Amino acid sequence: MKQLPITTYGMDVLRKKTVPVKDIDNSIISLVRNMFYTMDKASGIGLAAPQVNLSLSVAVIDISGIDEYKNQKPLVLINPTVIETHGKVTMEEGCLSIPDIRADVERPDEVHIRYHDFDMNEVDIELSGFIARVAQHEIDHLNGRLFVDLISDESKKELKKELLLIKKGIVEADYPLLINTEKV
Ligand code: NI
Numbered sequence: 001m002k003q004l005p006i007t008t009y010g011m012d013v014l015r016k017k018t019v020p021v022k023d024i025d026n027s028i029i030s031l032v033r034n035m036f037y038t039m040d041k042a043s044g045i046g047l048a049a050p051q052v053n054l055s056l057s058v059a060v061i062d063i064s065g066i067d068e069y070k071n072q073k074p075l076v077l078i079n080p081t082v083i084e085t086h087g088k089v090t091m092e093e094g095c096l097s098i099p100d101i102r103a104d105v106e107r108p109d110e111v112h113i114r115y116h117d118f119d120m121n122e123v124d125i126e127l128s129g130f131i132a133r134v135a136q137h138e139i140d141h142l143n144g145r146l147f148v149d150l151i152s153d154e155s156k157k158e159l160k161k162e163l164l165l166i167k168k169g170i171v172e173a174d175y176p177l178l179i180n181t182e183k184v
Contacts, residue, residue, distance in 0.1 A: 001037040004052040005176040009098045010167030012182075013050045015144045018057040020079045024118050028058070032076055035060045042175035044096045046134045048141030051097050053178060059138035063131055072131055080115035080139050083124070091133060093147045099173040101162055103151040107136050 007013055021028060031054070039047040039060060048059040062074040087109030094102040110128040113135060117123050127135055137147055148156070148163065165171065169179040 002034045003041045003176060004034055004038045005178045006038070006042065006047075006051050006096050006173075007053050007178045008166055008169075008171055008180055009146070009148070009163060010169075010180040010182075011053075011178065013053055013055055014097060014141070014146060016050065016055050017144050018048075018050060018055045018142045020057045021116065024078075024120060028078075029118075031056075031058060032060060036062065036074070038175075039096075042096050042173075046138045047096065048138045050141055050144075057142050059142060061131070061134050061138060063134060066130075069130065075131075075135070076118070077113070077135065077138065078116040078118075078120075080113050080135070080142065082111055082136065082139060083114050084112040086110040089133075091130075093133070093137060095137070095147055096173075096175070098146065098148060098163070098166060099171055099177070101148070101159055101166075103148065103155045103159065105147050105150045107133055107150070111136055113139070 035047050035052060038052060045063045046061045049056040057079045059077045063069040063072050085108030088106055089109040090104050090106045092102050093105045111132045112126050114122060114124050167180055169181060171177060
């Protein structure tokens, strides 16, 4: 398995709507394996393909490293869409593509998701609580949206400088990063 470098805030690939997966071949299987490995190495709980520089509708989630959720099975979401949501809850979020930045995000508490499994069968799941939040964060990635788009204006103001630094490629993490080299 391969640890892939993670794209950082400011890169175009994080802002593009991803392309749906048409069929499951070896390259998708190995991508998913590498994504789980990369996520684990970075101590992450969710990772979307644009974060490994691929504009493809694939995300992986594993929150079982958190004691409270140790029985929660990992999820592989291929071409996921949000069908329905309920409730509202605010919780602090972070993102491997935006190192060291955390802020409160309001999201629905329950979510009905439809995605494809490895046989390309349609699967419907209802999630609630923390796993629902992580799934929504990852599905946002697949639509070019980041959690910092959803924070309060006050938080946006507070984080403006730090975000600009990441955009300029001035950023460090304890996992490999792909740094933005375009002029800001
Ligand atoms: Ni993220």
